[in-house]
Amino acid sequence: ELKGNIRVFCRVRPVLSDVDCSGTEGPVVSYPTSVEFLGRGIDLMHNAVQKYSFTFDKVFNHEASQEDVFVEISQLVQSALDGYKVCIFAYGQTGSGKTYTMMGKPEPLEQKGLIPRSLEQIFQTSQLLQSQGWKYKMQASMLEIYNETIRDLLSPGRPGSFDANAALSKQYAIKHDPNGNTHVSDLTIVDVCSIKEVSFLLQQAAQSRSVGKTQMNEQSSRSHFVFTLRITGVNESTEQQVQGVLNLIDLAGSERLAKSGSTGDRLKETQAINKSLSALSDVIFSIAKKEDHVPFRNSKLTYLLQPCLGGDSKTLMFVNISPESSSVGESICSLRFAARVNSCEIGIPRRQTQMR
Template sequence: MPAGSGRWGGFWEQRTQQLQSRVRAKEDKIAELETENAVLLLKLAEYKGKIEKSRSEATRISTLYNKQQRLQRNTRSALSQLGLVIQKLNQDIQAFHSSSWALLRDYQDEYQDRVSEIVTAVQRTQQSAETLLACQSKVAHLERALQDVSARHQLERQRRKVLHNSLVELKGNIRVHCRIRPLLPFDSESDDPVLQSSSISREVAHAVDDETVLVKCDRPGHPLINKTYHFERVYGPAESQSAVFGDVCPLLTSLLDGYNICVMAYGQTGSGKSYTMLGPHSDDGPVLPLDPQSDLGIIPRVAEELFRLISENPSRNPKVEVSIVEVYNNDIFDLLAKDSIAAVSGVKREVMTAKDGRTEVALLASEAVGSASKLMELVRGGLQLRAKHPTLVHADSSRSHLIITVTLTTAACSNSTADQACSATLPREQTEAGRAGRAGRSRRASQGASAPQPVPGNPAGCVEQVQARLQLVDLAGSECIGMSGATGSALRETACINRSLAALADVLGALSEHRDHVPYRNSRLTHLLQDCLGGDAKLLVILCISPSQRHLAQTLQGLGFGIRARQVQRGPARKRPPSSQTEGKRRPD
């Protein structure tokens, strides 16, 4: 290698080495920087992560902040509202406070007023205490006076009643008692349960007191009725069977004294005749013995009382016989007659007039009875044969008139008080008997038989026999054919019942007007009852009526019948004359 080139070469070589070392330094530097860069990148990444975390934290904080802001806003508005409320409350409290004060002041004023009023009242009370005491003693005095007057009034009433009864007895008036039965389900005019329950408006007949019936009807579409009827006794719907019997009972004493007695129940169908005479319906009929509270009617009670009275005075040797007939379709049937095989059956009979003018039923079966239960056994047998037929008005309607005759035969006795009363009224009796034209009775009167006397020369006093009859009559009920719904044979029954009851009313009409002719024979019923209607029997008619609006027409008709019956004056009832033989001879009518 040339020298010149050698120098250059060294230079270059040197230069290259320098450059190379510089490159190496640079490369080292680069490597160092890259390392540094990598570290920085790592740090960058780390910071980025931190930044990201900080950002989400910032977001969360920002959300919380917003929430807090909202809460603050709400709290502020709630606080302001609360402030308003508190303000209002404060105002209210103020108002309440002031009104409480005002009230308290008023109350205090009022309290003062009341206290002063009370003080005044107490003072006044104290002042009037003496007056009050004086008043109280006056009231006590007046009450005593009132009690006194009431007692005297009661006594006067009783006296008046006794006098009235004596007058009725002397005049021979038919005694009429009226019984108003309770309202019953079949009284309803309608199926409407509302109408059925309004019972008050449907009652038109009322017992005002124990002598007066008021019929009052002011229903639209009906004629106005406001009328009172007076009878010897009126029983309201609540009165018991024993109350009714209480008024019948004295007649039994009369029977034992020798008077003929007749108790007859009259009234429209379903008005309570059979209930009154016998008691409530039962297949077995009335049963003895009875207790005073039982529902049994007059007939079983009469049976018991009669035998009780008989047992009190057995020395008169009493004998009791019973016969039972029914008048059905204007024919008389003997309900005790026995056919050839001795079974009991109804046998047709005829009414006759006996020698002494008394009406009798020819060939009538009668049975001697020795006790009330035997008597009632016969009654039960008769009732089983009695004609019955359901109608639209009454499901258990009797279609015949039932007449139970109890004949009491006793030894005549001269010393009873009734005898004296009877002889005292004799002259008047005789004149009235003559005027009424009652042949049988006046004949007996002219024979002097009405006041039984002991046969002269017999010192014992009890010499002959007296036969007295008690007739217990349960009439069939009058009825309006339209209402009863009767057809065919039932229609004939109804017509016969109505005709016989009309005949009964005609007889009473003729008797009350003292007509010469009394049409007893217009019907078998009146012919059969002739002796008790126009004769010398004590006759009690128990008029049965329904209180219901539905039966108003029939009720008025029944009340009219009762009033007409009361007007009959037949002269005083008289005892049966004593006789030494039985009155058996009859002549055909």
């Protein structure tokens, strides 16, 4: 059973006063309040006459706190401790709130994102389960995929600049073993025992991430960020064993070419991003349609995540939306993509997109 495990949550960030000062009007997003849509619907006004409506498993509006969002995913995170393979993606254009959703801000504490919150929960719960005989081993790795090349964010040569010489000798070849475990050669894997240890690694990884400049966001990330926590649990009294994986993925910005004013290196980056994002959607749709051949190998991202996207794994995708009218074109693209992914959940196209 390959389908049935993909859910899509939509999150709309607040209007940012410093971004939205370019003479564009206020938000173009509204939320239908009928019982059918409550908490699940989003309307997007393109202009006075064109309205687009979408439905998701959940919609978080600009008032949703990090805690509000985490409450809705904490069970999914928990299932990694129970031995499931879990993937949580953030998809959307640059500046839509992907990094805020996944990592958040370190200060104040309530702005912490899903990654630190998930890790806190996992460590707390694994401690509690000790009283029932469970012993867990946790291993963290963090990488980014930039222009279809894997970079180790925890390699000893880092943080700071990307060490080209070190990279040349490292292949970062992806292999899957028959037990559904993924190995990336030369990738740094760190045993972690506490939230403090992982927080330190997250800081290190954040420093190492490559950032690019586009017209839309000075610090926009042009790479996919993949945080992986491997969890091995052994119950000493029952001899039960579980092996779970939690993948938390901050995807590169989904914006199309023209808007980011791409030329040269930026153009190459954008093409690589588009290629891997479409490879991701091809894989999701192909799994949903139960096709015999799922094109996992078409991108590094999908090949890396292969065991965590099929089978009895659990996938959640956040589609992050910028509410400003200047972003409405990109928002429609993101919402259409996400609505298609959402319709995979039950395997038949739902009445997701209504254009009036």
